[in-house]
Amino acid sequence: MDIEIPFGVIFGGTDINEDVKVEQKRVVMEQVLLKARFAVAFTDKLKEEAELFLVSQSSKIYIQPQGIQTDVTEKFCWTEFLRSSGVRTEHVDELRVFLLVCGLRRVKDPLYLVEVFSKWHCENLLNVLVIIGPKIDPVLSAEVETVVKRTAGVFLAQERCQQELHAAMKRCFAVVNSSVSEGMSAAILEAIDLGVPVLARNIPGNAAVVQHEVTGLLYSSPQEFVHQSQRLLSDHELRERVVRNGKLYVEERHGVKQERETYQRLVDTLH
Structure with a gap:
């Protein structure tokens, strides 16, 4: 002022x-x-x-x-990224990794999906959730670390530079957004630009970018998140459609x- x-x-x-x-x-x-x-x-x-x-x-x-302009480094090891996040498995290439990209602060609600996702993971061990982003709120960051340590199928990755983050996004099954509110999520736009499906919480900021079943999938509860994820896993035509439409949308508007x-x-x- x-x-x-x-x-x-x-x-x-x-x-x-x-x-x-x-x-x-x-x-x-x-x-x-x-x-x-x-x-x-x-x-x-x-x-x-x-x-x-x-x-x-x-x-x-x-x-x-x-x-949006994405940049992926070639010097990136997907297996090392997962292992450094605590994922222990011999079947790395078979995993369906859902990547929640967000700064650890309340408005991003990083724990919103944790309980339901863990139950889903226990039904199918190949489904895992990795949370990645800077520790902005120290109190919440400590809470997230504590919860993740005791929760099966959910992991916390260290913050990476943009090139490495984009490389991780490109390798994951889907990018997730669970925010309470958004202006315009750069992570969502980056994922779409990289050809990765997006599962976003149905809030005005996300709905302005993600058109349900056209450029991505929206959900309004943790249970609906699992339902939409299952659709994405089983319906290859749906996956291909949202990826194709999303790429065109970003090129035209962003x-x-x-x-x-x-x-x-x-x-x-x-x-």
Whole structure:
């Protein structure tokens, strides 16, 4: 708020979905937006939510979806990645690895699927869930570590650089999102771009990206997650369709060229 040079702001998702509910944070956001030359929202829905609290500043809010450009390192060993995460099996190539990519903080709800997934794993030991992401909330991170250690079929991987993360995503069976709220999940877009099916919690931010049975699968409960996962395992046509449609969607809507041009135009307003 004390900055003296012109600036713009970008809504990440948690700010509009969660932080506006806290009076002290909302007041700060309003004051910042009064000074900002522009604000960027990733989706129409995010802009609408912002306008509910910041109506007088609505003309400043532009919509620009995230651009995605994936990068996979060739120096990546899938077996080593799984073993370092605690997965012990001689049948690595037979595993169906569901990769939950998220920073360990409450809004990402990393433990949402753990109990039900573990029961499913016990019915078929080839189904495993690996949680990977930075430890943002120390208290929650400790809780996740404790729960995972005592839960069959669920593992916690150390944070990796983007190239290695993308390589792991490309090798997994499906990428999972279990967030309470999202602005626009980069992990979902990256998975789609890499040709990996996505199973995402049915919340507005995810539904803006994932069209059910078209570009991915949505679920509204842990039980429905298992049901949709079973469909993905048994219906090869469904899997191929969501992968194909998803790739086309990302190419059309989330290119870095359009994103770059939008931000260059907005930055020009700061001069």
